[in-house]
Amino acid sequence: MSTPLLGYVDRPGPLHTLTGTAKLVLVIGIVGAAMISFDARFLAALAVASIVLWAASRIRPGDLAVVLWIVGTFMVLNNLLIFAFAPGYGTDLFGTRHVLIDGPGRWDLTSEQLFYQAVVTLKYFAVMPAMLLFITTTRPPEFASSLSRIGVPYRVSYSVSLALRYIPDVQRDFRTISQAQQARGLDTSKRQRLGVRIRNLVSVLLPLLLGALERIETVSSAMELRGFGREKRRTWFDERPFRARDLVVIAVAALLVAGAIALVVLNGGRYWNPFA
Template identity: 65%
Template sequence: MLIARYAVQRLRSKETIHVAKAVLGYVDRPGFLHRLTGTAKLILVGALVLAAMLTFDARLLLALSALSMVLWAVSRIKLSDLKVVLLIILTFMLLNNLLIFVFAPRYGVSLFGTEHIIVAGPGRWVLTWEQLFYQALVTLKYFAVLPGVLLFIATTPPPEFAASLNSLGVPYRFAYSVSLALRYIPDVQRDYETISIAQQARGLDASRKAPLGERAKNLLAVLMPLLFGSLDRIETTSAAMELRGFGSRKKRTWWSARPLRLGDWLIILASIAIVGVAIWLQYVNGGRFWNPFV
């Protein structure tokens, strides 16, 4: 009785751990991108990824980055909706740039064939405009690709995500597994919050107020029930799908599939144009790089 009363008090107090937004998943805030079919958005994402892989031309990467920013602006997706993922990406991007300079500080010089020194550091760690330009290109690739990928996930419901994958030739078993994974992310996060509150009601504090060692020990008491609960949910879902004959046929229909409209065809044509420009620049530049130092 005392435990239940304490749990209720924690839920009502300001120190309560509120159920947070999903770390990565569909955001139900209808906008321009929400109205497009998943197939058109998936083709656009594929075009952005392929174009960024094909070229290191700064002009195209800047254009693709600007396009990603425009798409984000019209999508009605807030930065706070994907705050955790964006922070992880930003950390990885900064770490990647740092490691590139530490292990290959003169790679830009070898690529562009010239050397314009900005700061003469100790040993081989010399900061040059060529190296700075190369690392700016690497950073532009993040801005050209990742916003589009995140927007596709945030503006496409998981069932439509699976239908779009299947419409492009992906086997429906794999497409449906991707849909289930995205659908379970909010469920797992919600279970974590519930188990964490229950364990705190039992006196196991896993919050920032507890010492690091104690927090790590108490965190195991949260993760183990979460792990076993997730495995039990997977088994239940697998049994339910098997009982309904999932996978018994080579093809299936999708309730969430939508026909392509004018806006979708325009997005598909723009995607083809993006890849076409990336291929054309290969011939214009004589390779993947555009050299502004010549």
Template identity: 50%
Template sequence: MSAMLEYQDLKSPIHKLTGATKLIALVFWALASMVTYDTRILGAMFIFSIIMFKVSKVKFKDISFVLYFILVFLLINNIAIFFFSPYEGVEIYNSRTDLFHLVGPYTLTTQQLFYQFNVTLKYFSIIPMALLFMVTTNPSEFAASLNRIGVSYKISYSVAIALRYIPDIQRDYHDISFAQQARGIDMSKKAGLTSRIKNSAAIIMPLIFSSLERIESISSAMELRAFGNNKKRTWYSGRPFEKRDYIAIAVVICVFIAALVATKLNGGRFFNPF
């Protein structure tokens, strides 16, 4: 099994950015992805996000377990889109080019393929950046950065705890899964889909209870230390904004503006090549 989705302390230009910079960049990047279905913009964003992954020195194999679930989600999402709206692309692009008939009312069209390709490209443009944010952001430094830009230190600290807790949830999931499989519960590919869904309850319920127990322990520890009594607090991992932070924010704002301009020029969110 591959490594967990957690912070990796590497030496790269992405790691040197403050946590607040990466959050601001992620927000504008997500907004740019949401406002447009222009294939050219989304394709450029996807390529840029892959380049940023390379620059960060994070290996895709280190998060392959997470990528597997993302790919499964995208496959299910595309099947659901076609099942419930097989002609959404036809309505959007005001044209229809049939490829071949499938079954019943379902006919595969070029416009539907293009529409679903753009939907998938949207995910591919934002997911790498979201993963990059997770694995290159030190939770403590991120909390300090949030507090520096005006976010309450209580909220900032809560966010930091949540980020730290993600790897723990993943470890608990694997430990519980292995323990249940040792008891004879089959979660492998050999079991049918229905059986695996049913058997997953044997993992989810213990995971929920262990998470609630950990939350209670953390809450008690913070209460005993009188967390929240003071209006301000100091941060060991705090870092000021530097030139590279402003450059990174300016770049993603330019991407967001480009998405808005493309939407204006296309007369809507969709780029229509038909």
């Protein structure tokens, strides 16, 4: 079977050896630091660190090709929409105006706007690799135990774990139903016109949705029969004790957040202004 669209990749590397809690705290630290600070230097350092983590994780870009394509498309679309609806936001933000290209109407390309949108793009490179790495290097049961360990109610933790666990199953069912429908003459490939492909795709999604609802009902009934949710706390089979490397990772996450807060104080705001 092919690699899941988004899920655990069983190719052990350095990140696989960390506890789920340590990895989760690291991701929260990276995301929190990126949200707090808009300093381009800090975001560039986070982006480089995320890319280095990716290189060391043994996760290949092909394992998440579809997800990376979706994220990349959204990133480009986000930048285009920012420029379309707020082409002067960078100028208003930094208080100066250096025109690079004299465009029609108010759509002049300025250094300030280009720099602002580069900062927005850096946020994607700083946050997304770390988040995807956490999902691909953490098994769903360990993910659930890590959420519970940081204080998330175990009912919510287990629900998240189930959702991630069934992504490969849904992907497999989609492939099976699609192949069955193609055998009946419903082609969803690029050879068909877009309208025909969409109509044929509905014939695939409907049984997929009904099968997913049936699976949800089965799992819910099984969990209810076993008394899930009756107790206020529960133990986890995949919960592992912290080791030195886990404590180091948690400390790094705390330092990232502290560094982002310190930069806000030093810069007198969330942005670093190179045009001042």
